[in-house]
Amino acid sequence: MEKIIRIGTRESQLAVWQAEQVKGLLEEHGHAAELEYIKSEGDIDLRTPLYEMGVQGIFTRSLDIALLKGRIDLAVHSMKDVPTQLPGGITPAAVLKRGVVNDLLVFKTDTGFLLDKNQEASIATSSIRRKAQWLHKYPAHRIHNLRGNVNTRLRKLQEEDWDAAIFAQAGLERIGLRPEKSRVLDWMLPAPAQGAILVVCREGDELSRNACRPFNDSETELCTKIERDFLRGLQGGCTAPISALAEIGGPELYFRGSILSVDGSRKVEIEKVMPVEKADYTGRTAAEEILSLGGQEIADTIRNAGK
Numbered sequence: 001m002e003k004i005i006r007i008g009t010r011e012s013q014l015a016v017w018q019a020e021q022v023k024g025l026l027e028e029h030g031h032a033a034e035l036e037y038i039k040s041e042g043d044i045d046l047r048t049p050l051y052e053m054g055v056q057g058i059f060t061r062s063l064d065i066a067l068l069k070g071r072i073d074l075a076v077h078s079m080k081d082v083p084t085q086l087p088g089g090i091t092p093a094a095v096l097k098r099g100v101v102n103d104l105l106v107f108k109t110d111t112g113f114l115l116d117k118n119q120e121a122s123i124a125t126s127s128i129r130r131k132a133q134w135l136h137k138y139p140a141h142r143i144h145n146l147r148g149n150v151n152t153r154l155r156k157l158q159e160e161d162w163d164a165a166i167f168a169q170a171g172l173e174r175i176g177l178r179p180e181k182s183r184v185l186d187w188m189l190p191a192p193a194q195g196a197i198l199v200v201c202r203e204g205d206e207l208s209r210n211a212c213r214p215f216n217d218s219e220t221e222l223c224t225k226i227e228r229d230f231l232r233g234l235q236g237g238c239t240a241p242i243s244a245l246a247e248i249g250g251p252e253l254y255f256r257g258s259i260l261s262v263d264g265s266r267k268v269e270i271e272k273v274m275p276v277e278k279a280d281y282t283g284r285t286a287a288e289e290i291l292s293l294g295g296q297e298i299a300d301t302i303r304n305a306g307k
Helices: 014-028 061-068 130-135 150-159 170-174 206-215 218-235 282-305
Strands: 004-011 033-037 074-078 090-095 105-106 122-124 142-143 164-168 182-185 197-202 240-250 252-258 266-276
Touching: 004 014, 004 061, 004 206, 014 033, 014 074, 014 150, 014 170, 014 197, 061 074, 061 090, 061 197, 090 206, 090 218, 105 170, 130 142, 130 240, 130 252, 150 164, 150 218, 164 170, 164 182, 170 206, 197 206, 218 240, 218 252, 218 282, 240 282, 252 282
Parallel strands: 004 033, 004 074, 122 142, 122 164
Antiparallel strands: 074 197, 090 197, 105 164, 105 182, 240 252, 252 266
C-alpha cells in the first residue's frame, strides 16, 4: 500500500491554503497526501508583539517539533518566517514558485494622510521592518501593534481608531481577502523570502524529499537563498529591520537590501547587479558591504538596546 504523505500546517486560513497547494502538487505527481493541523506559539499568543517573542521560529517551531517526532512527513512554511538556520534533522524539500513580494496598505477611508509627511496618522503593524521603513518615510505617524492571522487583523483595523494597516500582498490575495481600499507599497522593500513558500522534511526521508523535488522552483530557490544569506550576515544576534529582494531579469540578478534603525531615523541600503551564474554569494558579500557602509553601527545600536 502506498504511503500517505502527512503535511503539517498551522490552522490559519493562509497556512491551510499554502498546505493545500503542496497537497495538490503532490497529488499531481501521483502521491497520496493529507493535512495535519498543528497550533503554533505565534497563533496562541496574539497580544505580545512579535519582536518581544524572539521572532525567529515563532510560527515554525511547533511544526518542526511535530516533524522531528514523526507525527508529520512535511511541514509547509511561509519562507519569511523560517529561521536562516534550520533545526538539526530538518532539511529543505522544495521552494515553490514565488508569488508577489510587495507589502500592501489597507486603509479605512482614503489615503489623504499620505500627501503631507508632517500630517499625523495611525498605522498598524507588528513588523519592525515595516514600522522602520514607514517611519523613515512618514516620521510624524504613530505605529500601533497589530497581531493575529490576516482575518483577525482585517477585523481589528475596522474596530480600532486607525487610518490603515500594512499586510503582505501575497497573503491577502492568495485567500481572496484583498480589500478594494488597498494600495501596493512599491517603495517598501520586502522581508527576505517574502511571498515564497518552503516545504521541509526530516533528513534521511528520501521518499518525502523525492516526492517534492519535481515542483521545486530553482529561480525562487536562488533568489530566496541570496536574500536569506543577506539576513543571516546582518543579524549578529539582534532583531533588526532588515529587508532584501533578489530578482532575475534575463541573464542578470538584481539585488537590493537595507537595514534601518528601529525608529526609522537611520537607513543604509545597497544595490548589486551581476550575472546569474555568479550570483550565489551575492547575499553574503552584500551583507559585508552594507555593514562597512554604516550598517554595523545600526546593528550594534539595536543589539545593545536589547541588553
